[in-house]
Amino acid sequence: MAKEINTIGVLTSGGDAPGMNAAIRAVVRRAIHNGKKVKGIKRGYAGLLDEEIIDMDRFSVSDIISRGGTILQTARCLEFKEDEYQQKGADICKKHGIDGLVVIGGDGSFKGAQKLAAKGINTIGVPGTIDLDIACTEYTIGFDTAVNTAMEAIDKIRDTSSSHDRCSIVEVMGRGAGYIALWCAIANGAEDVLLPERFDFDEQQIVNHLIAGQKLGRNNHIIINAEGIGHSASLAKRIEAATGVETRATILGHMQRGGSPTCKDRVYAATMGARAVDLLCDGKSNRVVGYRHGEFVDFDIDEALAMQKDLDEYQIELAKSLTTTR
Ligand code: ADP
Ligand code: F6P
Numbered sequence: 674m675a676k677e678i679n680t681i682g683v684l685t686s687g688g689d690a691p692g693m694n695a696a697i698r699a700v701v702r703r704a705i706h707n708g709k710k711v712k713g714i715k716r717g718y719a720g721l722l723d724e725e726i727i728d729m730d731r732f733s734v735s736d737i738i739s740r741g742g743t744i745l746q747t748a749r750c751l752e753f754k755e756d757e758y759q760q761k762g763a764d765i766c767k768k769h770g771i772d773g774l775v776v777i778g779g780d781g782s783f784k785g786a787q788k789l790a791a792k793g794i795n796t797i798g799v800p801g802t803i804d805l806d807i808a809c810t811e812y813t814i815g816f817d818t819a820v821n822t823a824m825e826a827i828d829k830i831r832d833t834s835s836s837h838d839r840c841s842i843v844e845v846m847g848r849g850a851g852y853i854a855l856w857c858a859i860a861n862g863a864e865d866v867l868l869p870e871r872f873d874f875d876e877q878q879i880v881n882h883l884i885a886g887q888k889l890g891r892n893n894h895i896i897i898n899a900e901g902i903g904h905s906a907s908l909a910k911r912i913e914a915a916t917g918v919e920t921r922a923t924i925l926g927h928m929q930r931g932g933s934p935t936c937k938d939r940v941y942a943a944t945m946g947a948r949a950v951d952l953l954c955d956g957k958s959n960r961v962v963g964y965r966h967g968e969f970v971d972f973d974i975d976e977a978l979a980m981q982k983d984l985d986e987y988q989i990e991l992a993k994s995l996t997t998t999r
Contacts, residue, residue, distance in 0.1 A: 694743060957971075
């Protein structure tokens with residue numbers, strides 16, 4: 674029979690995402706509801722190695738559900754990729770009586786969770802990243818808020834762009850993942866979108882598209898550029914030189930990662946955090962919570978990490994076909 678869990682630890686790792694606090698709150702309160710003790714580990718795996726571990730009670734997570742960021746803070750800790758530090762992390766968990774651990778983060782964080790599980794700490798991953806780039810799940814904590822933040826910003830840029838007959842290049846987050854860019858392309862009705870997964874775009878086609886739009890009487894042109902493609906300022910200069918249309922670049926940056934989470938991010942994050950605790954209480958380990966086909970589910974971490982994900986070709990085609998000039 675699986676050993677009963679007494680104390681559950683929780684940490685956030687990798688880039689922060691709106692809704693992480695809702696997940697932390699759910700972990701803490703669900704665990705206490707199930708009769709467990711809870712310890713918060715600050716600053717991800719870096720804080721674990723530094724033993725930045727705090728006791729948490731119901732009141733530690735009061736009034737945080739509406740706040741962006743993560744009250745536990747987060748970090749990127751390169752040394753945790755090495756076995757020596759993973760063993761140190763597992764030993765520190767044991768020293769503090771942490772026999773179950775919830776890791777809220779992305780694929781990288783799940784690799785750390787997988788290693789801790791292999792070293793005897795029952796560990797469950799909860800998908801937290803604004804990038805939506807975790808293969809086993811159609812939902813990740815923070816994407817909904819981030820994409821809405823980007824969408825609202827792009828609407829504002831469209832207003833001023835049309836007043837000045839300009840072309841605007843708006844760079845959104847996503848170094849390796851174009852989900853925010855693609856969703857905004859559809860939601861903002863952008864004329865063009867550049868995606869890191871399809872980096873071999875044809876710049877001349879964008880120029881031709883802008884000129885075709887002008888001929889049809891369009892007074893603005895929005896190009897959404899993902900961070901992974903980058904170089905928005907130099908692209909703006911080249912487009913202006915090739916078309917004669919005044920072109921401005923705006924990099925939205927980290928404002929997309931902050932802010933109060935949407936209702937969806939609060940509810941889904943709360944559900945996933947609670948499910949992670951339920952899995953630990955059922956004696957499960959090395960699993961990751963996900964959302965697929967309208968249901969909350971969980972997968973073995975090894976299987977989840979082996980899954981592949983790509984942008985939806987239909988959505989890419991849709992974004993193109995709904996513009997005025999195609
Ligand atoms: P995300 O979790 O959002 O994918 P990162 O890729 O930056 O973000 O990973 C977050 C942290 O997870 C890293 O800083 C590191 O501490 C840990 N991590 C990443 N890859 C591994 C790995 N292969 N083994 C153990 N830990 C890892
Ligand atoms: O958390 C995901 C993400 O925001 C990516 O979209 C982006 O490429 C990266 O993190 C930026 O990370 P940093 O915090 O190092 O600027």
